[in-house]
């Protein structure tokens with residue numbers, strides 16, 4: 396089993412280029428099922444979630460050509476069914492996007508209940524509500540979600556909770572429904588816009604993505620297209636936090652600064668210098684940092700996916716900080732691991748109270764999920780001595796070339812097996 400060994404206490408400096416957004420890429424690949432011709436997707440991250448989705452597509456009959464580590468060509472024309480079994484579906488959350496895409500194209504699909512990070516209960520009732528409103532029958536038996544419709548008819552769907560996954564899934568299915576679908580209380584995350592742009596590039600008619608009302612006018616046929624994935628705001632935020640945690644000076648390039656406003660604002664509140672320059676940000680930190688309060692919210696609020704790395708930074712800031720996790724009730728599993736490194740954190744329900752300590756000390760720790768892994772990497776980079784991180788496969792779900800990127804910034808990090 397792969398482990399990361401990090402010798403902490405090295406100041407990060409230099410330039411790091413951000414890869415394509417995991418959460419956009421993992422929706423775009425299933426969305427290609429809807430296309431009537433070849434789709435080329437560029438700036439893909441090199442992560443295990445993308446590899447699994449490509450494998451699933453091949454299993455369904457698509458021709459998938461990985462032109463290089465960042466570019467994939469998908470010809471979905473030979474797909475004639477959609478059944479995704481436990482072995483594939485359990486590996487990641489985004490397997491649920493095949494439900495919406497295949498429902499749009501074939502009017503039916505079967506996908507085993509999705510996996511993904513174990514960070515709370517993660518129901519999919521809003522996806523189901525949307526599919527049913529469009530006219531589909533949904534059954535869940537033996538862990539398999541089956542959706543089937545004679546016709547999909549556009550309608551108005553109000554989401555009871557703001558859900559990224561439900562917004563995208565309904566958008567995918569509605570793209571080929573008859574008439575107009577309106578999603579109210581839609582999620583506004585940047586990847587919703589990226590998926591809408593991809594669909595529109597194929598000939599769909601999706602308007603309002605990025606606002607809380609999305610209007611989709613169904614079309615009969617979609618074509619192939621070229622699309623470039625937007626930069627990964629969570630990867631960028633993780634490097635910004637890592638730079639701050641090591642008192643570093645790092646240029647984060649290939650980003651959209653607008654997508655990073657919440658993290659930029661919070662780092663500045665801590666005393667970190669963040670300077671925006673076109674498609675890059677320079678993050679410069681001098682210790683000690685001031686502790687702050689952070690509350691996770693839907694976009695444009697502070698992203699839950701950065702809450703765990705951010706909590707590592709708060710452990711070494713002076714004073715007391717409070718983290719309130721409003722999206723996923725189980726997203727504090729990394730806390731016990733941070734405590735092994737000397738962090739002073741008390742969790743009650745959805746709130747973590749963090750009393751900053753002078754330093755963290757390297758220890759043996761284990762990642763429980765993707766961003767817990769990122770949080771432990773941040774803590775290890777800042778800690779005194781050596782940290783050994785287990786369960787690194789979670790980190791590979793979402794970070795392209797983490798070791799190489801960190802090494803180029805001056806970190807001392809190696810893999811062992």
Ligand SMILES: CC(=O)N[C@H]1[C@@H](OP(=O)(O)OP(=O)(O)OC[C@H]2O[C@@H](n3ccc(=O)[nH]c3=O)[C@H](O)[C@@H]2O)O[C@H](CO)[C@@H](O)[C@@H]1O
Nearest residue numbers: 418488489517518519520521522556557558559560561722
């Ligand atoms: C592959 C992907 O893009 N994953 C992201 C996506 O996950 P995911 O799409 O699973 O997250 P959602 O936005 O759907 O979840 C937000 C909240 O809504 C709840 N909910 C969701 C759907 C539903 O049908 N019913 C319901 O109650 C969830 O339990 C959660 O409390 O958005 C999350 C929130 O930004 C991110 O942390 C994940 O990284």
Ligand SMILES: C=C(OP(=O)(O)O)C(=O)O
Nearest residue numbers: 488489511512700765766
């Ligand atoms: C929770 C995450 O991913 P997923 O939804 O794919 O489990 C994440 O990217 O932080």
